[in-house]
Amino acid sequence: MVYSKEGCRFYIFTRWKLGKKATEIRGELLQVYPDTTPSLETVSRWIRAFTAGKTELKDEQRSGRPRTSVTKATTVRARSIIDEDPTVTLRFLALELDISYGSAYDIVHEQLHLRKKCCRWIPHLLTDEQKAERVRICRVWLAEFEPNGPKRFSDVVTGDECWISFFTTRDKQSNMVWLGDEDPRPQILKEGFRSRKRLFTIFFNSQGPICVDVMPEKSTITAQYYTDQVLPQVLEHKANTAPTRRRSHLLLHHDNAAPHKAYLTMQYLEQQGITLLPHPPYSPDLAPFAFWLFPKIKSAIAGKQFHRIQDLARTVNSELRSIPSSEYHACFMKWRKRMERCIEVGGEYFEGM
Template identity: 50%
Template sequence: MASPHRTDWRFYVFIRDEARRGESLEDDPRTGRPSTSRTEENIAAVRRMIEENRHTTIAVISDDLGLSTGSIHTIIHEDLKMRKVCSRWVPHLLSDDEKMRRVQCASAILTEFGPDGHKRITDIVTGDEKWFYFFQVPHKRQNMVWLGEKDARPTVVKGGFRSRKQMFIVFFSSTGPVSVVTVPKGQNVSATYYTETALKSVVKNLEKTKPTRLASGKVHLHHDNASSHTAVKTRQFLEESKLQLINHPPYSPDLAPCDFWLFPKLSEKLAGINFQREQDLARKINAELRTISDCEYSECFVKWMTRLQKCVNLRGEYVEGV
């Protein structure tokens, strides 16, 4: 009977000789299921499902194609180079004519007040109406606090539709606030009220700060297309006061300095404060307008010009979120 050690020795010699002859001891490759699901056929199927329904999910695609969610995730992100993002909210679905109008207005303002324009940004006064709540709900990020392991999560009362509110008409320029009008409760901002109260206040203050520019017709007024702003009575008042009107395109809050800068800034400063009286709210708004530096007001108008140029470049599309 051969020694077990001798048998083992012969076996190892056999393996050594086979290796020297370059013969592999591994199994020959066999046909069968591919080791990956990232085939051209599967990639095309995933692309087709996404194009048919842009809201579809990885789980739905996985169930329909019989592939793992990991494979679908890899195909979408690495092979198709796609990502899922939230839709962009816009104030209005712009028609082609409205986009063209936005481009025309933006181009006209840039021609006059842009870097190569012949008019001064400091001669522009812009304004609008705005409802301010007696209690402005803070943004979620303003309510974030650090908590210990056993600390209870704080609560904040959210203001409902019954919250008291007050309308203000605010005008400002690149050097600071020009006029703030508190609209009495129940008062409708008609063309008559707008001209005889709001715009007369603007003109009165401009006569103190820019008498020469106003008298020579070099001060320009910008506001949106609210009915009281576009009324015949309002246009007649602007002519008589020698205020030059800057045309504003319809459905364009993204191109109005009050909407994209001043009012959001004021709302953030008022957030979390509970006002009991109209006078307190008005006093706070006036105080906050004065605390904004001249540099910030000036930068707002520079941002406005940048937005106008972006609108032109985008052929009239909304500039926010792009």
């Protein structure tokens, strides 16, 4: 049987009622629980308590040692310090308040209910007008792409330009390896600002990739190149895959970069009868190539070293075509959900998708 304080006190009470003395009771307890038997003074103290009329065997509630560090005044001071500088550490807070690190932890976590979180990176500081425009365009999109709406996601072709390096560093989490205390850490080459890279233009739809164009070395995209080299590839693919459908069914989506909005580009789209879908200002979170495809491709080729542009282009094409069509379709469904989320938060940038 497990020893308990209440059981021991009940035995003392019972034997005392039978006329036994404190020394006799303690001697009996020693025979059964030699390691946990209370002292003679404790047994005598309980007998005196029972004689005075005590019947409760449990310990009475005690206030305990008064708290001298975690007080209301200290908590208020901690709050003011954090409000002044939200980046302060617990160690600095403990030194500033002249309390222990544990007390500082208790004040911040248990009293103030605060947790330190990383700041969120955002692409742009949006104005109220830009937030309103994001919401407006998302509403237009959702209205036109309803199940019975005038437009279908299967007719949308979206794409953009992306710099891809000949060597892309893997993220820090992917580089973690198990090592012993004495094992040296492996070295990973960090991608530098001047690393070799080439500008790719990639377009895709809900079924898969449409075209991949590689810019010549030491050059960047212009409206002339965009209309002469890139967009004709998009039209050619559409003509080959859906020859019976008119070009007016092609819904083109790209961001608001200068070559995309240039007069030459707009004139070309009008001549070809292509419908250009609006894109909200400063909204990579609402562009499938930015929130899904480009990060996916860069992650797939991370850690691989390329020496020739032919090898890099071949690998990018291979990775694009290895993605199942179901994932391309899921990306467009996620696009819809992102628009709904943008409306819910009033045009602000959002997380968790």
